[in-house]
Amino acid sequence: MAHTLVIVESPTKARTIRSFLPKDFQVQASMGHVRDLPNNASEIPSAQKGQKWANLGVNTTADFEPLYVVPKDKKKVVKELKSALKGASQLLLATDEDREGESISWHLLQLLAPKVPVKRMVFHEITKEAIAKALVQTRDLDLELVHAQETRRILDRLVGYTLSPLLWKKVAWGLSAGRVQSVAVRLLVQRERARRAFRSGSYWDLKASLEQNNSRFEAKLVKLAGKKIANGNDFDEATGQLKTGANVHLINEKEARTLAEELRLAEWLVNSVEEKPTVRKPVPPFTTSTLQQEANRKLRLSARETMRCAQGLYERGFITYMRTDSVHLSSQAIEASRKCVETRYGNEYLSKKPRQFNTKSRNAQEAHEAIRPAGEHFKAPNEAGLEGRDLALYELIWKRTVASQMAEARLTMVSIDLGAGEASFRATGKRIDFPGFFRAYVEGSDDPEAALEGQEVLLPVLEVSDSPAPKALEALGHQTQPPARYSEASLVKMLEKEGIGRPSTYASIIGTIVDRGYSTLQGNALTPSFTAFAVTALLEEHFPDLVDTSFTARMESTLDEISTGKVQWVPYLEGFFKGNKGLETQVHQREGDIDPGLSRTIDLEGLPCVVRIGRFGAYLESKRLGEDGEEELIKASLPQDLMPGELDEEKVELILKQKTE
DSSP states (O other): OOOEEEEEOHHHHHHHHHHTOTTTEEEEEESSOOOSSSSSGGGGTTTTTTOTTTTEEEEEEETTOOOOOGGGGGHHHHHHHHHHHHHHEEEOOOOOOHHHHHHHHHHHHHOOOOOOOEEOOOOOOSSSSHHHHHHOBBOOOOOHHHHHHHHHHHHHHHHHHHHHHHHHHHOTOOOOTTTTHHHHHHHHHHHHHHHHHOOOOEEEEEEEEETTEEEEEEEEEOOOOOTOOOGGGGTTTTTTTTTTTOBBBBOOOHHHHHHHHHTSSEEHHHHHHHEEEEEEOOOOOHHHHHHHHHHHHHHHHHHHHHHHHHHHHHHTTTTTOOOOOOOOOOOHHHHHHHHHHHHHHGGGGGSSSSOOOOOOOOOSSSSOBBBBBSSSSSOOOGGGGOOOOHHHHHHHHHHEEETBBOOEEEEEEEEEEEEEEEEEEEEEEEEEEEEEGGGOOOOOOOTTTTTOOOOOOOOOOTTTTOEEEEEEEEEEEEEEOOOOOOOOHHHHHHHHHHHHHHHGGGGHHHHHHTTTEEEEETEEEEEEEEHHHHHHHHHHHHOOOGGGGHHHHHHHHHHHHHHHTSSSSHHHHHHHHHHHTTTHHHHHHHHHHHHHHHHEEEOTOSSEEEEEEEEEOOOOOEEEEETTTTTTOOOOOOOOOOEEEEEGHHHHHHHHHHHHH
């Protein structure tokens, strides 16, 4: 009996979907992409072996025709799919509903060359209702989406395969360059340079512990004799001194301690009490990017782990499709969220009317929904039968979705100004009058110092001319801090803000940067390596456009215009790669100008020597006077785990001393 063949990407997705399909449907998995550009020389077919462009996998002389091959590990899969198609009456291509999924379907179509009717089946959640609907609402393949994905793949190959060999010759063997990867590495390097150039400033202030009606509260010194007290924002990062023209009073340790003694005996008076009611609205439900950010902040998951985990939840029918830039919720999702609020928190916690969000991100693509629990009724996290990180991530998605339909939180911000002698102090508090959506969800912050949104800071009831009693006064010393290194969350946020790359690719970009040794994760911070410094400096000097954020963002917009048919892909690639200003010509012209010695040298300010990249990693090179009074060159390898951010004069002296001894 003839059957309908359905092809999806993964075995898990195949298993889930099979349970919702009629008996005469057969579901097979393609195991991701079945064809791609050749990865190495052994994959190039013999007919193309001798061609100059074959290694690149793109025929730049014939309209950038890509050379697609079936990798060794996919030959068996393709064979199985072909035999499954033999007895089929129709073929349904049910790969994911985005560029990558559209592309996989197109490649399957090219390879299998079916003689039976073919339909494209799309859905963004794997539930009984969604699958039933998708079976009725099939469509044709969207070739503009396929072109957009193909152009992106070709463009990334042209950049990677043209620049990487140059880096092998000029810096070190095995290095890679990438269209988005190199820009992301540069962001890390720029931040590290700013940290190295940073000069710390110090300032003091006072903290008072006061009591009114047996209730303790804290206040901070803000003015002295009517003049504002200096804080961290008043310092110049390059000098560690007060910014020129800063009209503030800088207190030193001695002054702070003397003042603390004096004020213990002073009379304290409340000069003003200000109460300001305010409301907080819930944040939109998750997109790919915001899910990666929050999972990194709250669950300490890497972008890669988050996507792997979300993929599993989607394929097993727990959440909607996890690659999306949209914050939109379907009416079914809004209804399901509102039911959850009613049953769990009660009617007063429900927003007055259903809340819908609009996508603001640059280049938003894919007509999906936000990431949310799947189905018409959301499974409560404790009833989902999940555990470990699967449960933690599902709970995060559940809470954020449900919170989006909850009432606003109502707060009162309280600010109390107090005077003691010539000093003015301020106490700030926060009262939560109605928690609203805080009951379910409070968004995390990249700044560990930032006060948590959902926490109260209660002050006693105070009125003007009240006189609270000072219980303790503490002089506090502070050092200004260099700009923080990027965490995965803050790097994802930055890439999205600048419009660089696609949120669906951030996980693999960050993974590549770490795997290829451009960065290490220290705690939750991405710290660039010596190689990252060398490669970034070379690209900045000789190919500034390719590591420029606005240039990369414009390129991203053009790729989006190709997906809507506004821009033709072949002329775009011609302009980018060929001609006097094209990448190919630039690399040939510059190659002779780039001095490998200089490219392997990293100039880090404040060091009495240079750092070079050698065949076995980074090393120091310094000229020293030998025992015979002659100048000699000393070379000393740097420990593998030492990063540029940690290398200072003291460490250099120690490493060189160990070498000479």
